[in-house]
Amino acid sequence: MSTLTRNSSNPPPYFYNLSPQQQKNWMKTTRRMEKNEQLRAEYPPFQSPSNFTILHLHQYSSIETVEELIMKARTTHKYTIDTESQVINKVAKCALVQIQLIHSIHKSTLILIEMFYLPNQNSLLFKKIKELCSIIFRDENTKITWGPFDNEFKNFHSYGLFEKVTGTTNLQVSRIPKGKVVKRKPAGPYKMQLV
Known part of the structure; x- marks a missing residue:
């Protein structure tokens, strides 16, 4: 189940109205979310020893x-x-x-x-x-x-x-x-x- 709603290669229209710093922060957050999604798909969730x-x-x-x-x-x-x-x-x-x-x-x-x-x-x-x-x-x-x-x-x-x-x-x-x-x-x- 994917929770990612952002895409760094296809930003939403409001992205272009953001200041340069806000755009940088948006991209950084989006890339982090994409990396987390990749890891979530690649590895099973951590299971603490029972x-x-x-x-x-x-x-x-x-x-x-x-x-x-x-x-x-x-x-x-x-x-x-x-x-x-x-x-x-x-x-x-x-x-x-x-x-x-x-x-x-x-x-x-x-x-x-x-x-x-x-x-x-x-x-x-x-x-x-x-x-x-x-x-x-x-x-x-x-x-x-x-x-x-x-x-x-x-x-x-x-x-x-x-x-x-x-x-x-x-x-x-x-x-x-x-x-x-x-x-x-x-x-x-x-x-x-x-x-």
């Missing part, structure tokens, strides 16, 4: 839950990672780490690590959460982030949960040029193979 689990990690999480996540992380090699901050007294504080373990195209686990509510660093629970993170952040795993990996975690090291990660294999969503598809894992940090 089989996913969301788990919160904090001081009240059970060790059994973290141990199950450790077992899953040992067999998972692709992750999406994002961090969120909360502004407190005009200062951004690290609040949340979101990690998606991508098991398959149809199954994933989403972990939300609540930084303000972590257990005591000397507790067994904290050590287990740290072990989970060290498995996830291994160099051989692919980690998909919005920006440079180091920037995502530069303010999170003070929590003692994440070791400084260097030389990580990372795909930055913001660095993928429009219309390109990532074919395989990148050769090094911030580099990617595009087709």
Whole structure:
């Protein structure tokens, strides 16, 4: 079903009464609509995995839950990672780490690590959460982030949960040029193979 009602090669009569800037904007919008229509015809709509689990990690999480996540992380090699901050007294504080373990195209686990509510660093629970993170952040795993990996975690090291990660294999969503598809894992940090 097509929703496009504009055609850049056949503008409507009112187009010629527009100012040059308005004509430019009209054409730009129309070309964007045409490109979206082309993509809509070429690709099926995104289907979110129907089989996913969301788990919160904090001081009240059970060790059994973290141990199950450790077992899953040992067999998972692709992750999406994002961090969120909360502004407190005009200062951004690290609040949340979101990690998606991508098991398959149809199954994933989403972990939300609540930084303000972590257990005591000397507790067994904290050590287990740290072990989970060290498995996830291994160099051989692919980690998909919005920006440079180091920037995502530069303010999170003070929590003692994440070791400084260097030389990580990372795909930055913001660095993928429009219309390109990532074919395989990148050769090094911030580099990617595009087709």
